Amino acid sequence: MLPKILLIRQNIATTPALTNPYAEAFNAMNSLKIDSDKIKDKTIGIAVGSRGLDQLPQLVKSIVDFVKANGGKPFIFAAIGTQGGGTSEGQAAMLASLGITEDTMEVPIRCCGESKYMGKTPSHGYDVYCNSIVDELEGLIVINRVKPHTDFTDITESGLLKIFAIGIGNPQGAQAIHTKALTEGHGKVIREIAAYMMAHLPVLFGVMTTENWKSQLDYVQAVLPENILETEKAALARVKENTIKLPVKALDALIVAEMGKNVSGTGMDTKTIGRIMILGQKEPDYPKIGRISVLGLTEATHGNYMGMGLADYTTMPVFRAMDIVDTSFNCVMASAPEQGRIPVIVENDRAAIAAAVETVGLDDPSRATLIYIRNTNCLEEMVVSEALYEQLKDNKNIEVLSELQEFEFDQDGRLLSFHKAFGL
Template identity: 45%
Template structure:
């Protein structure tokens, strides 16, 4: 097989110099920010308050939700967790609860109920004729007010002034599978930003929103910014926060590669499994592909445990491994891809029994460049690009750049006895 026939390039470990700030005392910072908007004016004693929690691995998630609960209780409100994750968790109440448990959020850990529901009802139609769906819990006697909580970050399928954040968790998260499917369907015709913004704004205006709370993370996935917003402030503040989030992005420090090796993909890494802003591929009908980086072949070797077999985004790669394919929960993956109107992302790439064969095969599909001379980068995942491995052909560029530090000398690409590449 390819493991025996390919001359693998020599590799060296490199560090990107990334200096970014973070909030040290999260609990105090959240409390101060919430108190700034005077919660007593927004939530009355005895009101049942749902706090949205999605399926993403947000930094300091448990602490932030704990403080939001405490602030509601201090003014006499009765808080509960409202799962808001669209089609994730298999689109069922039970699946939503399990997904939150994997993030450390449960009725036991938070000491408040987690009230989940997989059903949604239409509450209206936007000016463009887009149906708007919300979780049935938001329409029941179990809820008087809602706090919309989410992280603001770049989206993996489009670019705009508003991408992934408060509007998205409203339009797709609170919408449950029905709402998520509807938003993605209309996005193919109207565009993602317009659809998400319009549906999200409709929900903000028609649900009893007490306030929204957003976080922004730095490259190291540490909480860097916090913001509590009144309903009429959400649109402008989310645009500002997105600019901050994009300034914190970590990317591969080369614009052209022959092969990118990724140790793991997963929903806890990116909504697309692999961050499309890092790999330079989107694969969404109607959306323009990024101009940079240009990567000829991508190899993804495994999926994270936190993904529970959901491998949405595996279709972004050219090669993978039998190990990853054997972990696939096909129903969960297909359900998420179809809901997102992106069946391309569920396609299974060419795969081999060993990582060495998969990488070797990729190195044979890069044109006239010899494998040993290929421009290759090896990363843990698309969220972890501070410490990377680069091939010999890239080392000169490393030496010439002040933001890159060579950590070790070149050595043969390292594999263990069963053909797995040595992890970074």
């Protein structure tokens, strides 16, 4: 028997979202007072990654227009490491899914899966690779969001430094970094390789963003290359202070409605689910989750199910949507085969939820502590089981949004409960 459930909201303060991302970015770039001679009549490449940044089209369009306003000749190129199967066609599809197309941006978009060898870093002799497109550039601008990384913890994690080292590094660069990182640490390797690239490429500046825990853009700053490291460190510290987590440190079952590369590099945020499974990396202390079932892949992930190996169960519809070739390539390049494993496949949502609560050693599965979320970026509203709510009912940050009810499924076993609330 499945637990009874209800919808709750976590009422936790957060930083306000920016109301005019285009203007914020344009003003931030203007504030740098870049010498116009560095842009006028020059070919300027704008490196755009694969992460689903909030307001990404507006931000990129602002950079494009800034370059045009200063007399430059901008184009966008994909800086997405191993995403898109490492092909130019896959890279273009990934950018298009994020709203970055030649029609929307009004500039050419270039994609290239090839890497060129740049040299070795002076300190530790790390091999450095970059997208072959950089040979065409007279100026380079990068954009990325600063956030905690899913695979490691350090003073810098995911941000502008990563878009250099792994994004612009293309598949060969990404693989080289992940291989070294297994023994020497991701942060150290990324910082050293990014520094080498910034010293050898015509970098004008970076556009750095952060988001609040509602995944809303709350900060934009343009940063000169010599200031990127310290600025990124400070931005990451701020982000870590403004987080939302699951409301408990342990539960029997987590049900995830959707996962994908636009949600997290590993499909699900590893620190939210308490599982990383990267060779040499310490597993999080919390949360402790008995079973995880995944019920869907996002459209924007294009079948890439990297991170599914962190789950225990998924469904036949999810299995049919998996792109095994692209995901395998991604996992090999990232030195993360564990994250590309396929969990136990059951028929439908009903079976995936039942399996999760029936295989954690409970005499009465209806008393399982369970949470059902849309994805690991959406932790404000969630469904909890009756037994879990008993632990939360005195929490002043928890607001009840529904009556207690049963899980509901259609004739094919697809979950209907709270379908409308989650907009799925």
